[in-house]
Amino acid sequence: xxxxxxxxxxxxxxxxxxxxxxxxxxxxxxxxxxxxxxxxxxxxxxxxxxxxxxxxxxxxxxxxxxxxxxxxxxxxxxxxxxxxxxxxx
Numbered sequence: 001x002x003x004x005x006x007x008x009x010x011x012x013x014x015x016x017x018x019x020x021x022x023x024x025x026x027x028x029x030x031x032x033x034x035x036x037x038x039x040x041x042x043x044x045x046x047x048x049x050x051x052x053x054x055x056x057x058x059x060x061x062x063x064x065x066x067x068x069x070x071x072x073x074x075x076x077x078x079x080x081x082x083x084x085x086x087x088x089x
Contacts, residue, residue, distance in 0.1 A: 007020045009021065010024055014059035021041065029047075035075075046070055048066055
């Protein structure tokens with residue numbers, strides 16, 4: 001008999017929906033204090049999850065959920081970079 005593997009669930013900071021971890025994009029604050037996107041889900045650091053849409057990123061930034069989760073203010077140039085990378089995906 002095959003066992004079903006338990007899928008890790010995470011909540012999107014923009015739409016607040018729980019989804020499978022692999023459906024979401026991880027935003028990471030690295031130990032050096034830099035903020036970047038983690039498409040692999042394996043980078044070291046404090047992570048927060050958003051849906052792969054510009055709308056969810058906008059909501060997460062506007063509601064300050066992203067800054068609260070990462071325990072760090074998000075600089076404007078990082079927000080622009082995140083938007084560009086999401087548009088590529």
